Amino acid sequence: MNITPIRTKADYKATLAIVSKLVDKDPAPGTPEGDRLDVLTTLIEAYEAKHYPIPSPDPIDLLLHVMESRGLTRKDMEPYIGSRARVSEVLNRARPLTLAMIRRLSEALDLPADVLVKEYAAKAA
Numbered sequence: 001m002n003i004t005p006i007r008t009k010a011d012y013k014a015t016l017a018i019v020s021k022l023v024d025k026d027p028a029p030g031t032p033e034g035d036r037l038d039v040l041t042t043l044i045e046a047y048e049a050k051h052y053p054i055p056s057p058d059p060i061d062l063l064l065h066v067m068e069s070r071g072l073t074r075k076d077m078e079p080y081i082g083s084r085a086r087v088s089e090v091l092n093r094a095r096p097l098t099l100a101m102i103r104r105l106s107e108a109l110d111l112p113a114d115v116l117v118k119e120y121a122a123k124a125a
Helices: 009-025 032-051 059-070 074-081 084-091 099-109
Strands: none
Touching (some): 059 074, 059 084, 059 099, 074 084
């Protein structure tokens, strides 16, 4: 198994082509082809993380997405954020999330606290 680091865009494209062929074969884990697929996939992930990083979402955008994808209403957010008015203020960016809100949202909805604590743009009062 002759595997080298992915250093250039050409290396990246060539490795993607190899992985595509390996995936089509659907090699069993633990076989030489399966091991090669695992290693190449790890190299691709490392290259992409370095050259094509995905920024963390805005905390309010994350909350709105989670609410939509899980079918949650603003009323469902009250136990984590506070009164109906407080939920509205937070989701409309008139009031920032507090540490207590972040903790409750993170624990109850299994959301990443490191994303929730990020600063975000608030609407001017």
